[in-house]
Amino acid sequence: xxxxxxxxxxxxxxxxxxxxxxxxxxxxxxxxxxxxxxxxxxxxxxxxxxxxxxxxxxxxxxxxxxxxxxxxxxxxxxxxxxxxxxxxxxxxxxxxxxxxxxxxxxxxxxxxxxxxxxxxxxxxxxxxxxxxxxxxxxxxxxxxxxxxxxxxxxxxxxxxxxxxxxxxxxxxxxxxxxxxxxxxxxxxxxxxxxxxxxxxxxxxxxxxxxxxxxxxxxxxxxxxxxxxxxxxxxxxxxxxxxxxxxxxxxxxxxxxxxxxxxxxxxxxxxxxxxxxxxxxxxxxxxxxxxxxxxxxxxxxxxxxxxxxxxxxxxxxxxxxxxxxxxxxxxxxxxxxxxxxxxxxxxxxxxxxxxxxxxxxxxxxxxxxxxxxxxxxxxxxxxxxxxxxxxxxxxxxxxxxxxxxxxxxxxxxxxxxxxxxxxxxxxxxxxxxxxx
Amino acid sequence: xxxxxxxxxxxxxxxxxxxxxxxxxxxxxxxxxxxxxxxxxxxxxxxxxxxxxxxxxxxxxxxxxxxxxxxxxxxxxxxxxxxxxxxxxxxxxxxxxxxxxxxxxxxxxxxxxxxxxxxxxxxxxxxxxxxxxxxxxxxxxxxxxxxxxxxxxxxxxxxxxxxxxxxxxxxxxxxxxxxxxxxxxxxxxxxxxxxxxxxxxxxxxxxxxxxxxxxxxxxxxxxxxxxxxxxxxxxxxxxxxxxxxxxxxxxxxxxxxxxxxxxxxxxxxxxxxxxxxxxxxxxxxxxxxxxxxxxxxxxxxxxxxxx
Numbered sequence: 001x002x003x004x005x006x007x008x009x010x011x012x013x014x015x016x017x018x019x020x021x022x023x024x025x026x027x028x029x030x031x032x033x034x035x036x037x038x039x040x041x042x043x044x045x046x047x048x049x050x051x052x053x054x055x056x057x058x059x060x061x062x063x064x065x066x067x068x069x070x071x072x073x074x075x076x077x078x079x080x081x082x083x084x085x086x087x088x089x090x091x092x093x094x095x096x097x098x099x100x101x102x103x104x105x106x107x108x109x110x111x112x113x114x115x116x117x118x119x120x121x122x123x124x125x126x127x128x129x130x131x132x133x134x135x136x137x138x139x140x141x142x143x144x145x146x147x148x149x150x151x152x153x154x155x156x157x158x159x160x161x162x163x164x165x166x167x168x169x170x171x172x173x174x175x176x177x178x179x180x181x182x183x184x185x186x187x188x189x190x191x192x193x194x195x196x197x198x199x200x201x202x203x204x205x206x207x208x209x210x211x212x213x214x215x216x217x218x219x220x221x222x223x224x225x226x227x228x229x230x231x232x233x234x235x236x237x238x239x240x241x242x243x244x245x246x247x248x249x250x251x252x253x254x255x256x257x258x259x260x261x262x263x264x265x266x267x268x269x270x271x272x273x274x275x276x277x278x279x280x281x282x283x284x285x286x287x288x289x290x291x292x293x294x295x296x297x298x299x300x301x302x303x304x305x306x307x308x309x310x311x312x313x314x315x316x317x318x319x320x321x322x323x324x325x326x327x328x329x330x331x332x333x334x335x336x337x338x339x340x341x342x343x344x345x346x347x348x349x350x351x352x353x354x355x356x357x358x359x360x361x362x363x364x365x366x367x368x369x370x371x372x373x374x375x376x377x378x379x380x381x382x383x384x385x386x387x388x389x390x391x392x393x394x395x396x397x398x399x400x401x402x403x404x405x406x407x408x409x410x411x412x413x414x415x416x417x418x419x420x421x422x423x424x425x426x427x428x429x430x431x432x433x434x435x
Numbered sequence: 436x437x438x439x440x441x442x443x444x445x446x447x448x449x450x451x452x453x454x455x456x457x458x459x460x461x462x463x464x465x466x467x468x469x470x471x472x473x474x475x476x477x478x479x480x481x482x483x484x485x486x487x488x489x490x491x492x493x494x495x496x497x498x499x500x501x502x503x504x505x506x507x508x509x510x511x512x513x514x515x516x517x518x519x520x521x522x523x524x525x526x527x528x529x530x531x532x533x534x535x536x537x538x539x540x541x542x543x544x545x546x547x548x549x550x551x552x553x554x555x556x557x558x559x560x561x562x563x564x565x566x567x568x569x570x571x572x573x574x575x576x577x578x579x580x581x582x583x584x585x586x587x588x589x590x591x592x593x594x595x596x597x598x599x600x601x602x603x604x605x606x607x608x609x610x611x612x613x614x615x616x617x618x619x620x621x622x623x624x625x626x627x628x629x630x631x632x633x634x635x636x637x638x639x640x641x642x643x644x645x646x647x648x649x650x651x652x653x654x655x656x657x658x659x660x661x662x663x664x665x666x667x668x669x670x671x672x673x674x675x676x677x678x679x680x681x682x683x684x685x686x687x688x689x690x691x692x693x694x695x696x697x698x699x700x701x702x703x704x705x706x707x708x709x710x711x712x713x714x715x716x717x718x719x720x721x722x723x724x725x726x727x728x729x730x731x732x733x734x735x736x737x738x739x740x741x742x
Contacts (some may be wrong), residue, residue, distance in 0.1 A: 011546050018543050022566050025577035028587055040580045086461035113678020115695045116715045120473035123480045153469040186451025214570055216681045233572045237685050249573045256568040260561050
């Protein structure tokens with residue numbers, strides 16, 4: 001099979017690696033949705049929880065954004081699909097030279113960076129609004145309208161590509177025959193060409209909906225001060241993250257997988273019916289199995305399973321486990337406090353007894369806490385790094401328990417670092433949730 | 436005008452007047468109101484001063500090259516190395532990401548077209564498409580979870596004792612490049628797949644029978660067929676990467692800006708739309724001329740994009 005073109009094992013291995021790269025990040029993100037840690041991560045695992053879904057649905061900004069996105073996406077489908085169809089039909093009838101020119105013009109919106117499209121849209125409609133003397137309440141300055149205009153510009157081209165691919169397989173003789181048999185050109189269009197394009201209309205609508213819903217680059221400019229789902233999401237990711245986003249990913253991936261499986265069931269059924277082997281095939285010939293693999297049944301089963309999982313999840317209470325984790329953290333903190341006190345006493349004794357003045361008591365210490373308890377860090381007037389940028393913490397320990405301070409070098413890191421100490425970021429100020 | 440009328444008449448004769456009118460109006464609206472005029476408006480805007488609303492249209496509202504000069508000279512007449520550096524770095528990074536994508540996707544496209552059969556092939560297609568139904572922002576977020584300083588890679592690496600300090604993948608741009616490579620894989624796989632699929636297997640067999648080694652088969656037989664697909668995929672990946680905004684905002688290090696982020700700053704933080712437009716025009720011109728140049732080098736025409 002693979003003789004001389006890359007080798008079977010290498011091909012399989014490469015494919016496996018490739019799909020690990022594709023799915024690995026998604027799988028990890030899905031897992032983090034169920035960890036009670038307030039930062040999305042797998043290690044250290046704290047508690048299994050479903051609370052992040054509640055946090056997600058409690059996010060008003062995201063939910064209004066979702067509504068806006070749906071409205072815009074439906075509008076884009078309603079406009080971009082007809083425009084794309086018109087573009088494809090126009091291209092299919094033009095002479096070669098005009099066709100090449102028009103094709104280049106119509107395909108450029110896909111290639112132009114989305115940022116540029118967004119900017120040109122707001123500038124153009126703003127200028128138009130100014131020239132007709134419209135004030136800021138009118139649609140020229142309405143984020144929803146501008147987003148619609150900006151997205152239609154390039155999403156129509158996607159729809160057009162779908163229609164072009166389908167039109168390539170159209171036999172123009174069919175239209176000729178209809179005309180010969182006395183149909184008017186309009187009738188021929190409605191009865192012959194449009195039904196032929198039917199499946200393409202479906203997939204174009206799906207594609208445009210998805211493209212509109214997911215778009216960020218253009219929308220972030222054209223929506224002005226408003227929010228769509230994607231822009232709300234992006235600003236949330238940029239300004240601090242929590243696992244409720246992973247919970248969102250779980251929902252989206254779940255819907256996607258159900259959609260993909262149902263579509264696969266549908267495609268196979270169609271293929272079996274079309275090839276005429278349905279009666280003889282083992283699955284489609286058997287009445288029970290036949291109903292079982294019907295796309296609707298598949299959908300019902302999967303949706304039921306998802307609904308059941310959601311219901312189970314909503315019943316699950318992780319409070320006991322979380323309280324336990326909190327208790328453990330408290331205990332560790334208490335222990336540290338004790339040790340700190342002891343060390344301070346020792347230090348005081350050392351200061352009063354200068355005969356024994358070891359240079360580095362911290363290094364000699366068997367304590368696993370690294371430099372955190374180096375005397376310098378604790379002395380009141382110290383300008384040591386960790387206490388210097390102590391976060392606004394409710395903890396009475398100031399910067400001493402900042403995770404960075406526990407690391408071997410005590411270097412403050414950008415995010416809460418996972419450090420070598422066995423305590424992870426148990427001392428991250430935010431991790432002690434107020435009860 | 437005459438040409439347009441004759442085209443209209445052909446349509447009316449073939450599909451009916453209603454359809455012809457619809458096609459004409461829709462295409463003209465699309466080309467004029469959505470594609471051409473906005474770009475012209477942006478170009479016009481980029482040559483104007485940033486004036487308060489009351490002075491627009493007044494005597495001070497004249498054309499200027501100021502916004503473009505700023506890109507090259509800065510405010511104080513010295514060379515604006517910061518902004519130019521960002522543009523060059525963005526382009527270089529986009530080229531890098533595109534090359535990685537070609538290297539990753541060519542084998543997969545070939546395997547998909549010629550080695551995988553039946554269930555495996557269908558699964559591969561589904562596996563390729565499913566990740567791209569997930570929102571772009573969430574995909575970037577996944578890489579943040581993976582590469583963050585408390586992320587999985589740092590966690591595993593440190594617990595295995597490979598390194599004892601969290602490595603800052605975000606600052607080193609590893610996260611950004613992986614995220615961008617990931618983001619546009621699909622747009623590279625399918626054009627190459629479409630091109631390679633057209634290749635007759637017998638040609639490979641023939642080359643093999645005549646004693647060509649496997650890399651020679653790829654270099655002399657498969658690659659020439661795949662070239663239009665690679666060009667088409669590379670164009671899309673390059674343009675999208677250079678124009679990406681979400682991934683650099685989420686995964687970019689604090690010290691490294693993407694050129695689109697610069698444009699975004701002019702618009703949203705400095706409220707200087709004119710200069711933002713000028714930068715957008717620059718990005719557009721640079722990207723398009725870069726792609727045109729490469730297409731000429733590789734002898735591919737724009738008509739083959741998107742097939």
